[in-house]
Amino acid sequence: MNQPIYDTIALIGIGLIGSSISHAARRAGLCRRLVGHAKSEATRATALRLGLVEAACPTAAEAVKNADLVILCVPVGACVRIAEEIRDHLKPGATVTDVGSVKGTIVRDVGPLLPPNVHFVPGHPIAGTEHSGPESGFAELYDNRWCILTPPEDTDPAATERLRTFWQGLGSNVEIMDADHHDMVLAITSHVPHLIAFNIVNTAAHLERVTDSEVIKFSAGGFRDFTRIAASDPTMWRDVFLNNREAVLEMLGRFTEDLIHLQRSIRYGDGETLFELFSKARQIRRGVIQAGQDAGSAAAFYRSRDAVGAKPGNAPAGDKPKP
Numbered sequence: 001m002n003q004p005i006y007d008t009i010a011l012i013g014i015g016l017i018g019s020s021i022s023h024a025a026r027r028a029g030l031c032r033r034l035v036g037h038a039k040s041e042a043t044r045a046t047a048l049r050l051g052l053v054e055a056a057c058p059t060a061a062e063a064v065k066n067a068d069l070v071i072l073c074v075p076v077g078a079c080v081r082i083a084e085e086i087r088d089h090l091k092p093g094a095t096v097t098d099v100g101s102v103k104g105t106i107v108r109d110v111g112p113l114l115p116p117n118v119h120f121v122p123g124h125p126i127a128g129t130e131h132s133g134p135e136s137g138f139a140e141l142y143d144n145r146w147c148i149l150t151p152p153e154d155t156d157p158a159a160t161e162r163l164r165t166f167w168q169g170l171g172s173n174v175e176i177m178d179a180d181h182h183d184m185v186l187a188i189t190s191h192v193p194h195l196i197a198f199n200i201v202n203t204a205a206h207l208e209r210v211t212d213s214e215v216i217k218f219s220a221g222g223f224r225d226f227t228r229i230a231a232s233d234p235t236m237w238r239d240v241f242l243n244n245r246e247a248v249l250e251m252l253g254r255f256t257e258d259l260i261h262l263q264r265s266i267r268y269g270d271g272e273t274l275f276e277l278f279s280k281a282r283q284i285r286r287g288v289i290q291a292g293q294d295a296g297s298a299a300a301f302y303r304s305r306d307a308v309g310a311k312p313g314n315a316p317a318g319d320k321p322k323p
């Protein structure tokens, strides 16, 4: 059991990421009290029933009142409105962070809304599954994953270090990075791969000469893993692409060029080029495994929960992908 790092933590948003923070913080004793807020009464009731928070407040303003650490665990597009709501209710000296998958717009749009007597240290855990909601969280989600912190230049280094210690307590390795660099890296490692999954699943759905039942029946040929990724929450991913537009477009441009190179090699029967490109890709895969960033599932852009051996007690039945 660690020493508590923060006395009271407020989770604004209690879905997969928020509930997993609760499980992992309780596992390691990182705080004395967890309070929360979610948009719907149903999620607040579930969070209380599962013991994720001691109090589930109907407004974000109420939840942050006595919090030493406030974590925004809502879709990126909701962060500005919440910052406007909580700004006059934050405890002096508190740290405000987030878990959003895009960092540039959070630094640019949320930071200036916060009062000067709180610390602002944006963050992004590179860990997740395709599941959503308060019942989908589990304590092991962050174990041996990376969490990237993107503090603006004028952030108090002590506040950043304290948050680093917190994420390490949740099980993560922590890296500090510039927000724009984060967005470029994540565009190619996460955002474009998800876009490809969404697209290939829709392409299959539009085929006229292959039936739906054939697509499902023979999905183990590779398609199945794309369907898992494409089951990810539509609100979250809409906000990711709206907020990381430039970096995603840059990476999509490069991806398209490389795809056309492959297309030409196939058209002209250039087996040598195909073999060389596939061999290079295989090397990258080996690197991912050696770095411990593969959880054993066939294509875990984010992980399938089954692949991490989550304990049933931490992730109660009823965990369903959102439609």
Ligand code: NAP
Residues within 6 Å of the ligand: 012, 013, 014, 015, 016, 017, 018, 037, 038, 039, 040, 041, 043, 044, 073, 074, 075, 076, 078, 082, 099, 100, 101, 102, 124, 125, 126, 127, 128, 129, 130, 131, 132, 133, 134, 233, 236, 302
């Ligand atoms: P989630 O399971 O869908 O949970 C989202 C939570 O936010 C829910 O509790 C929801 O409340 C609440 N919420 C949504 N809009 C709100 C608003 N306007 N005001 C107050 N509460 C609101 O989503 P998640 O997967 O935890 O993702 C949360 C954040 O983590 C996103 O920014 C995402 O980019 C980031 N992230 C996700 C992953 C991943 O794999 N899922 C990985 C890393 C980072 P209700 O339930 O009442 O609607």
